[in-house]
Amino acid sequence: MKNKLALILPLALAAAVVPLAVGQKRGPGKNADKIAPSLPEKAFAKPKQKRKLLVFSRTTGFRHGSIPTGLTAVAMMGEKTGAFEAVISDDLANFESDKINQFDGILFLNTTGDPFLEKGKPGTQERSQRLQKNLQDFVKGGKGFAGFHSATDTLKPGGGHTPEYSKMINGAFDGHPWGGGSSVSIAVEKGQEKHPIVAHLDGKNMDFKEEIYQLRDPYDSKAVHMLLRLDLDRSEKKNLKRTDRDYGVAWVRKWGDGRVFYCSLGHNDAMYWHPDVLKVYLGGIQYALGDFDVPSK
Ligand SMILES: [Zn+2]
Numbered sequence: 001m002k003n004k005l006a007l008i009l010p011l012a013l014a015a016a017v018v019p020l021a022v023g024q025k026r027g028p029g030k031n032a033d034k035i036a037p038s039l040p041e042k043a044f045a046k047p048k049q050k051r052k053l054l055v056f057s058r059t060t061g062f063r064h065g066s067i068p069t070g071l072t073a074v075a076m077m078g079e080k081t082g083a084f085e086a087v088i089s090d091d092l093a094n095f096e097s098d099k100i101n102q103f104d105g106i107l108f109l110n111t112t113g114d115p116f117l118e119k120g121k122p123g124t125q126e127r128s129q130r131l132q133k134n135l136q137d138f139v140k141g142g143k144g145f146a147g148f149h150s151a152t153d154t155l156k157p158g159g160g161h162t163p164e165y166s167k168m169i170n171g172a173f174d175g176h177p178w179g180g181g182s183s184v185s186i187a188v189e190k191g192q193e194k195h196p197i198v199a200h201l202d203g204k205n206m207d208f209k210e211e212i213y214q215l216r217d218p219y220d221s222k223a224v225h226m227l228l229r230l231d232l233d234r235s236e237k238k239n240l241k242r243t244d245r246d247y248g249v250a251w252v253r254k255w256g257d258g259r260v261f262y263c264s265l266g267h268n269d270a271m272y273w274h275p276d277v278l279k280v281y282l283g284g285i286q287y288a289l290g291d292f293d294v295p296s297k
Helices: 002-016 032-038 067-081 124-140 149-153 164-169 269-273 275-289
Strands: 052-056 085-088 105-109 144-148 183-188 206-209 225-230 248-255 258-263
Touching (some): 032 275, 052 067, 067 275, 105 149, 105 275, 144 275, 164 258
Parallel strands (some): 144 258
Antiparallel strands (some): 248 258
């Protein structure tokens, strides 16, 4: 029995940790072969100190198939550029007050619902409230937060209550008129052509197939430093809820003494090996970590 277990266990573990093991050195993750040649050559800014980025992708709603690819891309990007060490973990204990401050920044990569809830567990609501507060204290106290794609489909307003999280990230998912197979065109926000996080685009649009979100309150494109937005005239025509045609895609903002970056791209796997998108992610993460001093508000 012992020998049999010894044989089976490593296999079972290997299966469980695909694509990435938690907090340890790992083999190539999902789509690493496609991601590797697309990674930025170097960091935008030299980190002021060694940076630890918690990459969290827990879901209690829809779970994106692109999560393993996204985790691989972020881990490889941090390692190659030296901008940060990615700690990939969905362990809620990392948000407790005795653990959270070991990190310089936290990335919500395609989280959904209330990712702090554990169904059926006693006291889970209270714990979620506590961890949400810890996250707020963490960012407002001077650290960084980044969100990709369904990070806005996370901790959304409901029942007359708007979570601080939703205000911080600036909006809540309100459907995606453009599904993952839609041809869309993403424009650099007018006047931001030279902004360091999007300057590599040279003011040109990015055209690809991707799912694009429509956001609702507390979304306010004037409350943040907008960097990218959907070019409605050059994207597939859809029925839209927003009469103001305000479809922001990526922004930075200050939050208390800390910094926030959000990019709604990240539904399709291919986003994580698109060289220009990866650069936007890297610049935004480095801003959040406090190493990339760029215009923000
Ligand atoms: Zn999606």
